[in-house]
Amino acid sequence: MDQDDVSIDIIFSGICLTTDIDNLLNHMNNARYIRELDFAKIDFNERTGLYQRIRSHGGSLVLGATTIRYRRFIKLFSRYYITTKIIYWDEQSIYMEHRFITPTDNFINAIVLCKTRLTNCNADQIITDLLVNSSSCDIESAKTQKPEKTLELAKWIESNEISSSFLRNPKEI
Template identity: 25%
Template sequence: MYPVLRFTKEFIKFRNAPALPFDGTHVSHHMCLPWDIDLWMELNNGRTLTLYDLGRMILAKRAGLLGAMKRNRWGMTMAGACVRYRRRIRVFEVIEMRSRAVCWDNRFIYIEQSMWKSDGECANHIVYRTAVTDRNGIVAPETVIRDIMVTVPEVKTPEWIATWIAAEGQRPWPPMQD
């Protein structure tokens, strides 16, 4: 079940938070609750992705994306993700989540998120490929950013994200069927 109460709490908690630049970092804190865990008493990998939604939505609000989406009747969809899990998050542990837009290309905006344990270790890290959409399909990121910021800043795609983009371009679609 989607954590609607947590989602609502985050919007209330950050309702007066200052605006962020489009590439600013939103920092939030979350506790691993009993319904977030798997059989090994740690944060379930699927729930991790759901918790990342909480950070991304507030980032979108603070950076002006949600306002632009409402004004223009745009939607948003996820078009891919690359995740790395490195440390366990146990029940009742509090983590710090960091969320930021890193770069964009002609179709997608790339959002980086990470969860950090209280000892300073990164527990997991993800980069999402997201698209803003309208009734005609994907809205160019430059159009979206121009609506939010007026001018579109120059960004450089980090090499590791460029490598992932290239690898995704090689991946067969649809997948092979046996």
């Protein structure tokens, strides 16, 4: 993984089969998007070395939140690919964006934001180590690779924080 891989898409390909369709029998079931997304995340984590880096620091990961916006159906027997990229990280979590794209017209059929929470390790340190150990950049230049939070991501994180606060203290909200 070179220093630009934080923003480069990793591509995972698929095809909508009869086992993937909804009860209308003509397009991918909404739950299948999440299932396929899990395969794409595993592929991303392995190909970039992210999972190995987390484990080498004694950490683990757990999915903290996911939101998906469906834009157009993926029809039966249609090919698609999923792009995955890290769009932001903080001390505790890594945020990724995934896009389900049809190759015939490069249309984004669905876009997904995911928060992966790291346990027993620091996400800032993991990403810095990943950049330093897999490229020729030093620690200081690796730290400058951190992208700015987009407005969409900032609002999504805020929404999740409000929900968590409510669940911890439902009488306060």
